[in-house]
Amino acid sequence: MRHLIIGSGPAGVVAAETLRKADPAAEITLLCGEAGPPYARMAIPYLLKGEIDEEGTHIRKDADHYARLRIQLVQARAVGLDTALDTALDAAQGQVRLEDGRRLPYDRLLIATGSRPSHEQIPGMDLPGVHSCWTLEDARTILAQARPGTRIVQMGAGFVGCIIMEGLLSRGVELTILVRSGYMVRRMMNPTASGLIRRWCEGKGVRILTHTQPLGISAAEGALRVALPEGRSLPADLYLSVVGVDPNLGFLEGSGIEIGHGILVDATMQSSVPGIYAAGDVAEAADCLTGQRRINAIQPNAVEQGRIAALNMAGLPARFKGGFVFNVLTTLGLMSSSFGEWQGVAGGESTEVLDEARFRYLNLQFEGERLIGANCVGFSDHIGALRGLIEGRVRLGVWKQRLMEDPAQIMQAYLAAGPRVA
């Protein structure tokens, strides 16, 4: 059996390792879109801060890890996919076209190509000094160019925009952040939490301009000029465009694979084409809270989906129980986290505690006697229990009212009401 995995992020690596355990004789190829060993984008902020070197970003530390597991690493980008179903074998017998003209055949295919940065549609995006912050190569470029006094204009204050700030400031740069909406990390945090994060960043010397979207970037006197509405502009040495990500699906055009926002998969992580699976940021799988399919671009989800897909590829039936969105962010040292339906639901109830002076905030959302979502700022202890309570769909009983009165009793509620995870 020839297993081919496109994409060497966490989903791809875990899938390859799982396949090796489940199918000792199989041929396993891991297609890496970038040079060097598989690495974790999650670690890039710490590389920017200078706390780790590039090796510290590697998903597995032993140089011979992949060779030892007989996982063949091939460095190339996929540009197309030919699917062909062998009905006699009930197996996909297709091939992946690579940019260098080669074709890789497969019996089972996993698409784990992750996300790519969204591209701002403004003039000047191709100028030198305009970068994204997504790959190791981006990080190298930023490290080479960001020096004390470097003027950085960053468009975007989502998850990536916020998590890289500390690394940038540690280089001694002058940082201005442009935010299209009125709120930072608005896909993760409610306005109160977002406001705390903004005030924290401003207190650390970051200039934040909300409701501001650049019109274009031009080169001027050896630097960049960022044109803003109403005739305003900002000088910059470096422009960082971090306006979100999209699933990396371009090469699938014409493949016949059913796509919504991402690759639509069933509970076995199989796509609409038999023998072709998807996992991680490209996969649109069921959400265990809403039942709706959605992309859930978080690390724990990626590795779980990679594992489930690999087991099924190896012929060992496994079902994805459905994930839900939760995430943790550190913005210039301020930790925040977000779980599930943090915006609340119609007919639901909520409670919160806020200590603005100490940048501490906890907001809980309930539906009936269940916790369904939470936002936390400045709380770090035992926050995983929020996942346990939400994913376990724990009936809180008397603890619902006690949490309404004192949200900080979350661990007591967890211990008493008994989670049903695992």
Place this chain on the structure above:
Amino acid sequence: MQKSLHLDPNKCTGCLQCEMACAWENYRSFTVAKSRIKVFTFHREGRFVPYTCTQCDEAWCMTACPVDAIRLDPETGAKIVLEPTCVGCKVCTIACPFGTINYVAQTGKVQKCDLCGGAPACAKACPTGAITYVDSDWTGFGKMRQWAGKTDTNPATV
């Protein structure tokens, strides 16, 4: 036979010797805020519940780590944090549905119970036998649920 921590809240008096022993073992300080085992107080019921990692088989923390900084100690079965490798991204702290791996701001790393390499200081320090280090089939998640359920705070039991 591998051993595990067995936590019996009915024997816990809330003396916090375990927290002090844990903080001392790991940081040579009695700062109980840094303890990896925590005693939770149930004021209304007058109960104390000691709680820490059960070294669960799923090892959500270990699988969620993007840089392989959490490994299995083959001797004890504990999932242990390799501090030099941990980058402090905290993904494990939200992935663990038990809330038993936590970020420590002072070190910039996460921490969890590592069973002290096979001689847990908390169990040694516990004066009432609420924390014991016993054969594994006695503990695990099912047992943990049982003991969590044994507190009078569980609506199912009141």
